[in-house]
Amino acid sequence: MSKVEFNRPEGYVGELSPAAKQQAMEDRIRREREDSFDEELEMELDDDRLDKLLDEGARVPEGPQLERRVYFRELLRLQAELVKFQDWVVDNRQKVVVIFEGRDAAGKGGVIKRITQRMNPRICRVAALPAPTERERTQWYFQRYVSHLPAAGEIVLFDRSWYNRAGVERVMGFSTEDQVEEFFRSVPELEKMFVRSGISLVKYWFSITDEEQEFRFTMRIRDPLKQWKLSPMDLESRRRWEQYTKAKEAMFARTNIPEAPWYVVEGDDKKRARLNCIHHLLSLFPYEEVEREPIVLPARVHDPAYARRELPDNLYVPEIY
Template identity: 75%
Template sequence: MTKKPPNGTKLIHDPIREEMLDSFDEELELEIDDDRLDALTNEFADHTAEETIDRRVYFKELFRLQGELVKLQTWVQQHQLKVVVIFEGRDSAGKGGVIKRITQRLNPRVCRVAALPAPNERERTQWYFQRYVSHLPAGGEIVLFDRSWYNRAGVERVMGFCTEDDVEEFFRSVPEFERMLVRSGITLIKYWFSITDEEQYLRFMMRIHDPLKQWKLSPMDVESRSRWEQYTKAKEAMLERTHIQEAPWYLVEADDKKKARLNCIAHLLEQVPYQEIKREPVVLPPRVRNPEYSRGPIPPEMYVPSRY
């Protein structure tokens, strides 16, 4: 029989349990946001979106995979590995959603995201790969590139920000550049997120009508809709010219966001052989109390108002 705590007291594990639940709520908040956006999407579709994977299965698998990512992180730190993961795809393909789920439980000092803005005037005169090199990992680090040097083969080529000679030089250089990275000890993994024309249209319409997401839709994104076929040809050329044995491309079918997240994370975990490293148990030292210490008063105006 479970012994009840005295009146007015609380079991010590209750606040710990509440803290853990609050941590899981971070993912629930993201999913609530997804549901809100899905409802907006249905306004522009000729059918109601169906749940393609049971919600309980999705959460169970996501939390399991995130637990494995933590083990991978520890392995990378312990063995001073260097891991680079490239995420490419059309606008609104879901790259950011996958990156959020990968980094959500990890140490940002170990796993960080590189999302570079358009090059400035000085950077445009540099060796093309130069500004990306500074973001490469040191030992014990994982870097996720939310778009990468492959901008040259995609948006820069389609939008006319570079010449065809620039593109051809890129295609000649990038295999050697990536082989050099791999020879230096970097594990390089490249993902292309693939969505259909219809799915991109629905996601763009969703962003147009959602004030919380409108910032995601840049003038460049809008222009890309009219150049769908040009982007397709550019993507096909990119995959053909840069799919090399040392750093192959992996395609993620991304029309279903939840499946894409699970599939990508599960595949990523298979690309870096790792084992669970047992940690020494942590023992908190006793709290040291100084009888001469007394906490000074804090002016009331320094406190944030308790509105909730």
């Protein structure tokens, strides 16, 4: 088990006075709301507007604002490196697969969003497969995953992967122990085959503490904008926390191979987890900036005989804002 699961998270409220517990919980709720705001803000910010926003925000208490400033600056810097990495992947015809596994609400989706945020979706795509169909259940287990592997010059991020069999399927009883054992026998050989074929395979496990997962689930229950993230399977995973821990330990023991090792991301602090994961991913590849020819915008061609036709008003979206 990752050491993070034995550590008390920031904002831990045990063994405190009632007033201190209340204050600690209010602080965590405030940070959670700030983080939700940040998630939306990140989608719109560029460097210039970020500077303006943070300068105008001097009225905000300095501590939290400074912390968010550092986070945004590092995120934007790392995203610029991701774009260089993307260009290198295309130029060198690399094939990259990154697997994201971990506890429910551990932050996998958040880091995937930050990785893909400024990248070309034709080059970097996400594979988030739904539950298998009746037909897929009769196929070779890995068949539906293999079809999503990258071609040369592509990056595929698996938001959960074939390791479902070692985790949710095993814990929830969707697969037999014989099927799980066959999975463990097959995975090392399959992943070695991927690597021999030229695929770079990176596997991340996002780890959070019991207390932090409970807090995030509670926040989702209370937030109408996030309730969709909670499935009956997520709720059941809370009850089976220890079973998931045992399944994870078995998965690491059987599938942590030199050709494709596991990397654990400590996820109690969402922002640090995102930055640490992106930084680590970039460190695994010897990418360099690809030289490009200067882009010159061509002159617009004008046709003096063309007259633009007026469109009827009902074709336009009303300008409410």
